[in-house]
Amino acid sequence: MLQQRRVLIALGGNAMTTPDGSARPEDQRRAVEAAMGDVAALVATGTEVVLTHGNGPQVGNLLVKNEMAAHVVPPVPLDWCGAQTQGTIGFTVASALEAALDARGITRFASAIVTRVRVDADDPAFTRPSKPIGRYVDADQAARFTGLGQNWEDFGPRGWRRVVPSPEPLEILDAPAVRALLAAGVVPIAAGGGGIPVVREPSGALRGVEAVLDKDRTAALLARSVYAGSMVIATDVPNAVLHYGTPDARPIGRISAAELARHAADGHFAGGSMGPKVEAALRFVAEGGGRAVITALDRLADGIAGTAGTVVEP
Numbered sequence: 001m002l003q004q005r006r007v008l009i010a011l012g013g014n015a016m017t018t019p020d021g022s023a024r025p026e027d028q029r030r031a032v033e034a035a036m037g038d039v040a041a042l043v044a045t046g047t048e049v050v051l052t053h054g055n056g057p058q059v060g061n062l063l064v065k066n067e068m069a070a071h072v073v074p075p076v077p078l079d080w081c082g083a084q085t086q087g088t089i090g091f092t093v094a095s096a097l098e099a100a101l102d103a104r105g106i107t108r109f110a111s112a113i114v115t116r117v118r119v120d121a122d123d124p125a126f127t128r129p130s131k132p133i134g135r136y137v138d139a140d141q142a143a144r145f146t147g148l149g150q151n152w153e154d155f156g157p158r159g160w161r162r163v164v165p166s167p168e169p170l171e172i173l174d175a176p177a178v179r180a181l182l183a184a185g186v187v188p189i190a191a192g193g194g195g196i197p198v199v200r201e202p203s204g205a206l207r208g209v210e211a212v213l214d215k216d217r218t219a220a221l222l223a224r225s226v227y228a229g230s231m232v233i234a235t236d237v238p239n240a241v242l243h244y245g246t247p248d249a250r251p252i253g254r255i256s257a258a259e260l261a262r263h264a265a266d267g268h269f270a271g272g273s274m275g276p277k278v279e280a281a282l283r284f285v286a287e288g289g290g291r292a293v294i295t296a297l298d299r300l301a302d303g304i305a306g307t308a309g310t311v312v313e314p
Contacts, residue, residue, distance in 0.1 A: 001227045002290055006048040006182070007304055008223035010216065010280075011035060011297070012235040016053065016089060023057040032089075033096045035234075035297055040100035042300050043108065048182060050226050051093060051110075054215050055085040055193030056133070063134040063162070067145075078133075078164060079196050079208030086114045086192040093189050110187040116173040116206065117195030117213055117221075123167035131166035131212045132272075165211040167197060169218045173206075175225035182226065194218040216280035220289075229290040230304055233277045234297040240278060240310040242268050254311045257285045281312045 016031055017023050043049050059081045066075035076084075090112025097110045129151040137145075142152040142160035152160045172178070172191060181188040194213030198206045216233060223231040239251035242263060252260070261282055269275040274294075281292035295302075295309025302308030 002229045002288075003048065003227050004229035004290065005046065006050070006226065006228045006230075007042075008050045008052065008219060008226065008228040008231045009039065009042075009300065010219035010231070010233045011051065011053040011093075012233070016055075017057050023061060028058075028089075029092060029096070032092050033100070036093065036096040036100045038297050038300050039097055040104055040106070042304070043097075043101060043187065044104050044106060045301065047304070049187050050178065050182065050222065050228060051097075051187065051189045052191045052215070052219050052222055053089055053093065053189070053193070055082065055089060058085040058089060059193065059212070060134045077208065078210045078212060079198070082193050082196045082212070083114055086112065086196070089192055090114070090189045094187075097187060108185065108187060110189060111181055112189040112192075113174050113177055113181075115178075115191040115195045116198045117169045117191065117218055118171040118173055118206075119167040119197045119199060119209065119211065119213070120170060121199040121209075123165070125165040125167040125211070126209075129163045129165050131164050131214075132161045133164055133212055134162050136161050165209075166214055167209075167211055169195065169197075169213050169221050172218070172222050172225045173198070175222070178222070178226055191215075191218050191222045214276055216276040217283070220280040220284040220287075220292075223284055224287055224289060230293065231281070231284045231289060231291075232293045232295065232300060232303050232309075233280060234300060235277065235294065236296065238296045238299060238309060240269065240274050240294050244268070244270070244274070252310045254306065254313070257282055257312055257314055260310075260312055281310075285312055285314055 062081045094110035101108045136159035151163050153163050155161050178188045178190045194215040195218050197209050197211045243249045269278045284292045292312040293303040293309045299308040
């Protein structure tokens with residue numbers, strides 16, 4: 001059922017902020033506009049595109065607002081933070097993409113879906129919070145937040161940081177809506193930030209939970225859910241690298257999933273950066289996807305063609 005002309009593009013946080021990490025609204029708009037120029041060039045070739053994106057800096061900002069305004073307005077939970085950032089980033093991406101397409105003489109709509117992702121209420125991650133979120137604080141501030149029931153860990157010289165559960169994404173509940181948009185010729189933007197984590201109650205009702213989903217894992221699941229023939233993880237480097245940070249460093253080009261899995265098992269990819277992207281690429285290919293690519297945003301078309309980036313194939 002794979003649609004070979006359909007590609008899932010997972011935009012990293014660099015597509016929503018400036019190179020120095022600034023997340024002011026005007027900076028985010030400019031960064032998104034630049035990114036959508038590259039996406040529009042791909043859409044112009046006739047490729048069906050599904051977009052997903054990160055939301056780390058944006059959720060981090062909301063958490064700071066929670067802390068600073070807690071004495072004035074009630075703090076909102078993480079699932080609400082995820083929903084809010086999906087909406088904000090989604091409408092910004094949709095507007096920028098439509099403008100970039102219009103500049104090319106192409107009339108095409110884009111639409112953002114506030115996307116729910118089902119997780120297991122009994123996932124072991126809920127008893128072992130591990131995903132760092134938000135800003136770094138000193139030990140005294142961390143102790144105060146710990147007293148409020150939050151989990152904080154010491155990250156060394158930079159300070160303490162909150163950690164939350166990161167359960168396994170099991171099902172994109174809004175995937176039928178994404179497929180319907182594709183069938184109507186609309187570019188969907190879905191599952192931003194990994195999606196809103198929800199569990200299903202015995203009654204069948206859905207309930208949001210205090211967790212953050214890994215955006216790359218969810219991207220692989222979304223790609224399979226929409227029958228994408230390929231998946232591109234667009235980041236700020238052109239390739240995954242073996243022996244990163246050493247004199248023996250070398251970029252990885254075309255590679256089989258089996259060989260890349262061996263490199264991952266040997267510890268070549270850091271857990272907080274390239275590791276999740278490699279894992280997502282391997283998942284997509286292993287579970288019936290076509291080609292998975294990790295590359296820089298401005299190499300999208302070449303990556304899909306298999307001539308740029310780290311190209312992972314069965």
